[in-house]
Amino acid sequence: MEYKGSCHCGKISFVAQGELTEALSCNCSICQRKGSLLWFLPTDQVDISVQENALASYQFNKHVIDHHFCNTCGIHPYATGIDAKGKQMYAINIRCIDDLDLESIKINHFDGRSV
Numbered sequence: 001m002e003y004k005g006s007c008h009c010g011k012i013s014f015v016a017q018g019e020l021t022e023a024l025s026c027n028c029s030i031c032q033r034k035g036s037l038l039w040f041l042p043t044d045q046v047d048i049s050v051q052e053n054a055l056a057s058y059q060f061n062k063h064v065i066d067h068h069f070c071n072t073c074g075i076h077p078y079a080t081g082i083d084a085k086g087k088q089m090y091a092i093n094i095r096c097i098d099d100l101d102l103e104s105i106k107i108n109h110f111d112g113r114s115v
Contacts, residue, residue: 008075011072013077014078023108028112031112036091048078
């Protein structure tokens with residue numbers, strides 16, 4: 001299935017391909033503050049479009065995840081990182097997907113605060 005989404009102002013948008021049945025809610029210091037619900041996908045299943053000078057990134061702690069956000073509206077539509085097998089991944093914030101019924105998605109909780 002195809003899912004489209006964006007930041008609030010639309011300067012960062014994405015199209016993700018896959019079956020969205022569950023997402024991850026992390027309680028680490030940044031995810032808890034952002035309220036992100038994350039869907040992890042390989043990079044070949046996501047197309048990201050960014051208008052010039054719209055993208056900003058933030059790293060913290062172990063500096064292994066790039067938290068990307070719009071420098072105009074401040075919304076965090078996705079992050080990038082590497083999975084346990086060494087492959088580049090996207091973590092799509094499903095709260096940024098257009099017309100998604102969040103009640104239909106199983107939310108798994110991850111204790112990122114203790115990692």
